[in-house]
Amino acid sequence: MRVLLVEDDSELARRLELALTEAGFAVDRAGDGEEAAELGETATFDAVVLDLGLPRLPGLDVLRRWRRAGRNMPVLVLTARDAWTDRVEGLNAGADDYLGKPFQSAEVVARLRALVRRSGGGAxxxxxxxxxxxDPAAGVAQVDGHTVELTARELRILEYLMHRRGRIVSQGELMDHVYPMEEVRESNTMEVYVARLRRKLGRERIRTIRGLGYRMG
Structure with missing residues (x-):
């Protein structure tokens, strides 16, 4: 799953990026409101962690801009503000969840997973x-009760396809959601990873829809 992390505190952003990456997310970062607004409007993310106190453009304005543009990815708002009115304002602007500072990175990861589950219609x-x-949180895959060893990248791909079971997912969409923007991508990489997953899980579990992409279920 691909996440946009918007935080201007470089040390906090570094810690959160590390925690999210270790949890299996592909993470892109923005350090100010203008950069975040543009990324959210031009790239596709499964979820966003958005600080409200941003330079150049406040976080609430970024969020409103995304929602006006029809960008519906789940957004977890981070803020040092304590007033309940600030929380209400954030939720009314289109936030899906709210977390006050200070917080534990593990809670951010857990809340993001819950948001992604709900956005996909799962509980x-x-x-x-x-x-x-x-089990994405544990990084464990099982076939008929038997654990299958998967790499971090294979887990990301499998999680994305299972969240979209029954739908056709193109190679381009899959690459957009399992690689951060700065990582080099090769055209045949996804075919290699899908082939590995088929060998480990069973060929019938991931179908190729010729000319369109992949489908599970």
Whole structure:
């Protein structure tokens, strides 16, 4: 899953990026409101962590701009403000969840996972499909009760496809959601990873829709 992290405190942003990356997210960062607004309008993210106290453009204005543009990705707002009126203002502007500073990085990760689950129409933390179970938080995949060893990248790809089970996912969409922007991407990389997943999970679990992409379920 690809996440946009918007935080102007470089040390806090570094810690959060590390925690999110270790949890299996592909992370892109923005350090001010203008950069965040542009990224949110031009790139696709599964979720956003958005600080409100940003230079150049306040976080609430960034959020309103995204929502006016029809950008509906889940947004977790971070803020040092304590007043309940500030929380209400953020939620009314289109935030999906709210976390006050100081906080633990693990809570940010857990809240993001919950937001992604809800946006995909799911409630359980474990994704299940025809005998295949994936626990993204634990990084564990099982086929008919037997654990299958997957790399971090394979887990990311599988999680994205399972969140969109029943839908066709193009190679381009899949790459956009499992790689951060600055990482080099090669055209045949996704085919290699999908082939590995098929060998480990069973060829029938990930179907190729010729000329369109991949589908699970």
């Amino acid at each position: 359980s933390p474990v994704l299940s499909l025809n005998g295949l179970d994936l």
